Amino acid sequence: MSTATPVPVTAAARHPVPRRSLRVRRLTGLVLLLAALVACCLLSVAVGAKPIPLMTVWDALVRPDVTLEDHIVVRSLRIPRTVLGLIVGAALGLAGALIQGHTRNPLADPGILGVNAGAAFLVVVGIYVFGVTDALGYVWFAFAGAAVASVAVFVLGAVGRGGATPVTLALAGAAVSALLSALTSAIILIDVATLDAYRYWAVGSLAGRDGEVLTNVVWFLAAGALIALASAPALNALSLGDDVARSLGHSVKRTRVLGIVAITLLAGGATAACGPISFVGLVVPHVVRTFTGPDYRWLLPASALSGSVLLLLGDVVGRVVVRPGELQVGIVLALVGAPFFIYLVRRRKMVSL
Amino acid sequence: MAVLTRHQGPVAPKVPGRPALRRGRFSVVWRPRTVLVLVLTALVLFAGLVVNIGRGDFPISIPDVVAVLFGGGDRGQRFIVLDLRLPQSLTGALVGAALGVSGAITQAVARNPLASPDIIGITMGASATAVFVIVLGGGFGVVGSTLVAVGLPIAALVGGLLTATVIYALAWRRGIQGYRLVLVGIGINAMLLAVVEWMLVVAEIYEAARATVWLTGSLNARGWEHVVPVGLALVVLVPAALVLAHALGALQFGDDTARGLGMRVDRSRSALLVVAVGLAAIATASAGPIAFVALVAPQIAQRLVGAARPPIAASLLVGAALTVLADVIARTMLPAALPVGIVTAVLGAPYLLFLLARHGREARA
Numbered sequence: 001m002s003t004a005t006p007v008p009v010t011a012a013a014r015h016p017v018p019r020r021s022l023r024v025r026r027l028t029g030l031v032l033l034l035a036a037l038v039a040c041c042l043l044s045v046a047v048g049a050k051p052i053p054l055m056t057v058w059d060a061l062v063r064p065d066v067t068l069e070d071h072i073v074v075r076s077l078r079i080p081r082t083v084l085g086l087i088v089g090a091a092l093g094l095a096g097a098l099i100q101g102h103t104r105n106p107l108a109d110p111g112i113l114g115v116n117a118g119a120a121f122l123v124v125v126g127i128y129v130f131g132v133t134d135a136l137g138y139v140w141f142a143f144a145g146a147a148v149a150s151v152a153v154f155v156l157g158a159v160g161r162g163g164a165t166p167v168t169l170a171l172a173g174a175a176v177s178a179l180l181s182a183l184t185s186a187i188i189l190i191d192v193a194t195l196d197a198y199r200y201w202a203v204g205s206l207a208g209r210d211g212e213v214l215t216n217v218v219w220f221l222a223a224g225a226l227i228a229l230a231s232a233p234a235l236n237a238l239s240l241g242d243d244v245a246r247s248l249g250h251s252v253k254r255t256r257v258l259g260i261v262a263i264t265l266l267a268g269g270a271t272a273a274c275g276p277i278s279f280v281g282l283v284v285p286h287v288v289r290t291f292t293g294p295d296y297r298w299l300l301p302a303s304a305l306s307g308s309v310l311l312l313l314g315d316v317v318g319r320v321v322v323r324p325g326e327l328q329v330g331i332v333l334a335l336v337g338a339p340f341f342i343y344l345v346r347r348r349k350m351v352s353l
Numbered sequence: 354m355a356v357l358t359r360h361q362g363p364v365a366p367k368v369p370g371r372p373a374l375r376r377g378r379f380s381v382v383w384r385p386r387t388v389l390v391l392v393l394t395a396l397v398l399f400a401g402l403v404v405n406i407g408r409g410d411f412p413i414s415i416p417d418v419v420a421v422l423f424g425g426g427d428r429g430q431r432f433i434v435l436d437l438r439l440p441q442s443l444t445g446a447l448v449g450a451a452l453g454v455s456g457a458i459t460q461a462v463a464r465n466p467l468a469s470p471d472i473i474g475i476t477m478g479a480s481a482t483a484v485f486v487i488v489l490g491g492g493f494g495v496v497g498s499t500l501v502a503v504g505l506p507i508a509a510l511v512g513g514l515l516t517a518t519v520i521y522a523l524a525w526r527r528g529i530q531g532y533r534l535v536l537v538g539i540g541i542n543a544m545l546l547a548v549v550e551w552m553l554v555v556a557e558i559y560e561a562a563r564a565t566v567w568l569t570g571s572l573n574a575r576g577w578e579h580v581v582p583v584g585l586a587l588v589v590l591v592p593a594a595l596v597l598a599h600a601l602g603a604l605q606f607g608d609d610t611a612r613g614l615g616m617r618v619d620r621s622r623s624a625l626l627v628v629a630v631g632l633a634a635i636a637t638a639s640a641g642p643i644a645f646v647a648l649v650a651p652q653i654a655q656r657l658v659g660a661a662r663p664p665i666a667a668s669l670l671v672g673a674a675l676t677v678l679a680d681v682i683a684r685t686m687l688p689a690a691l692p693v694g695i696v697t698a699v700l701g702a703p704y705l706l707f708l709l710a711r712h713g714r715e716a717r718a
Contacts, residue, residue, distance in 0.1 A: 175702040178645045182698035334547030338540040
């Protein structure tokens, strides 16, 4: 813009190009994400161990016939699994964005607040002490463990004189995680049978965990998502620093408590349903921030959508690459997603926290 | 000895209220609290070593252990102390020291208390190759059989160094930036973790159990052949770290300020990272990724010394003492013999939490 002409400078005139381009970038990103999501849902229903022609899949969706085996596969296996991936992926994406915001730490993912370690520990206790062995049995142990651990992390991170700051939260999370993983290791080293059951839970997967598992946790996830989206403006204020947020009239304490509740519900519910899937919550916010910028009113919904896309895509890839077997989605995401993430880190300027 | 500062001009930098000890181009600021912490931690470390050596199936009294260490004792005692228990305890101390220094450097360079070598993927690289050797040994053609032939520690060392090189190369873009390095590191870490989990799933259950012991960090059956490499690494790399440490003070304020102070930012950071990676890789190769020492030792040392960033020398001694004390507990005080890594986490975590609770306001990266 010309700086020589003495015209009144309005906010729009001062940064005309970046503002418009940011809005365009956000809207394009959102539209692309929605398109990708629809495509991933279709892929997830159509692709699987048993090859089913696309026409049959379509028939199963619009005019189901309960006597046809292919229709039963689509309606009772693939659709629930797709819905599970959709919801859990969104929950993990949201939880990751929230947690990086609250700890102001680019390394943070749901694992940092002790969610994974807590869930793993109670699952191992469930296997070792109570002899639980099926996915439905793990759900409540995992959820309780995730909830207790993240509340403990928050309380421990907040007891210092400074209250819950990003650094104390992250350190308390690392400390509680280390403690609980050590106890988990102790149990699986004492008892080989527990190790055997645990190692299959520890690689996150959508397989065989659909249906009833989802109905158990879906209300927790929905509540968590609502709280998360509602807290976006407060989180925006908090990202300017605790003091600024306070002077803008936000209660830092209430925002953090609501944040921890949302993270616990989202990440705990997701981990309970599918086992620990660490990659989504860690990476999605970084990728999304490149087109939304740091505004949480955009960042949170976009993270939810991206989380779903990533999880469904990873699941589909896992069903295809090692036919007739399956590679668990947690492993696929890390192996396929990490190189993509590194490519992004190298190519673009990541928005730092 | 506390903080080494190097100065070139005729006017020496002054730290108000603290006398400086000078020799040639080098000067050290006299900080009594640091010296006191170093002496006390060294005493705790020595006491831990003596107690650790004395305890076991054939208990040896503390005076006898000290006597053997200074050349006395009978033949039986000398065998038990010098051939069996000293190498294991010493491996623990040296590995803990290496992890402490490595953690102090990475945390200071990345300006992030969570950026320990565990998190940015170096120990995971070592772990992945080691689990590969344990679980799939020889199964993957030339690569597999070569790794098995060179043995677990060297394979792990190769894996750690290779991973670090890859992370560094991928993070390099007209210089190394702390933020990008850490993000690339966690990407690589996630991949390697997935590989390790996958190998644990496909493994026979007893191999999975062996791999889990290794993944927890264990000092069981460590001999002089484990002491020598990590000892040599410390002798070479720790003095290098101490000399380079003057850069940390400037790097702490951000790259631009550091440049303004006349630092060659990328060169200093690269040199420091090479030291940190070498120490972490050697330590992991010797004893597995002993959990939490690299993360917690620098944080403890920082608060004991009252410094603004993790101090090198104090982190070394705290790491060593923490690991040796954990080994005492792991070997002799638990109902079942467990790997030392479980105890370091169970000991270190509450202490870190206690420090957070007491000094919440002072906690900083």
